[in-house]
Amino acid sequence: MELEWAVEFLKGMIKPVAALAVVAMAIALSYFQKLGLEWEMAYSIFRAFLQLSIIGFVLDFIFNQENAIWILMAYLFMVSVAGYTAGERAKHVPRGKYVAGASILVGTGITMFLLVVLHVFPFTPRYIIPVAGMMVGNAMTVTGVTMKKLRDDIKIQMNLVETALALGATPRQATLQQVKRSLVIALSPVLDNAKTVGLISLPGAMTGLIMGGASPLEAIQLQIVVMNMLVGASTVSSIMSTYLSWPSFFTKAYQLETNVFSAD
Structure with a gap:
């Protein structure tokens, strides 16, 4: 039971991970166009992923509270x-x-x-x-x-x-x-x-x-x-x-x- 939430979370992350393909396309375009935004794009997506994952757990906790x-x-x-x-x-x-x-x-x-x-x-x-x-x-x-x-x-x-x-x-x-x-x-x-x-x-x-x-x-x-x-x-x-x-x-x-x- 304790690991069920983790398994469900990982299953739900399959589609978001697959959607990284479009980010890879953007990074490739930035590289070939010499925009110099490759690392910033990667960092922005990583930060968004981390922040949204954390806030998801926080909101799940808050939604179950009545205070x-x-x-x-x-x-x-x-x-x-x-x-x-x-x-x-x-x-x-x-x-x-x-x-x-x-x-x-x-x-x-x-x-x-x-x-x-x-x-x-x-x-x-x-x-x-x-x-x-x-x-x-x-x-x-x-x-x-x-x-x-x-x-x-x-x-x-x-x-x-x-x-x-x-x-x-x-x-x-x-x-x-x-x-x-x-x-x-x-x-x-x-x-x-x-x-x-x-x-x-x-x-x-x-x-x-x-x-x-x-x-x-x-x-x-x-x-x-x-x-x-x-x-x-x-x-x-x-x-x-x-x-x-x-x-x-x-x-x-x-x-x-x-x-x-x-x-x-």
Whole structure:
């Protein structure tokens, strides 16, 4: 009995191992095209294999628990990793990792709370953890782009911002256009994906359900919920990141903090 799970796991890994053939094709193409990506491809696939294998065992354990603390621990872990990753993208934003983490936490937390209160999803690990993972992943990408774009735009248009400040505008008023531009650029991929979902590709949640035996109508219903929550969480997180990051761009005297914009 103790070895049955290991045998079943190894049997299930036959297809993933067979799928390495397409990775070998990509590595071969990289070699012949002299791209120099062979080792990075191999390392990326190995890391993905290792991470997914570990998380599979962890989720199997968590799904069998009824204590809500496991849900919160998994959620906070995902938010922490996402905040660090988004902060790395916007590394020139002061305290970027904390800003990104707080923004992602607020955006995904509010969205998840509404979904649970409205009984869209039950508060169980099997539902909450995968849903939270999708929201946190999208919020991470959007938040990182928003923060980086906002800082870069202000740096490029420092003269315009300083002129507005000299005329009596508040920091928020002086950077209103830069904030709008960064939000539009960051959220455009999410909105474009919502516009074309089902027409160009079938999203992961929908594909997984169909391949698992669910009817296409059931898969569509879940995917609609997923798209709604991704738009909501991404929008709240990105807007929150602008409110939390822009004060660090200015001094207490409402002047641009030149140290923030001097780095490349």
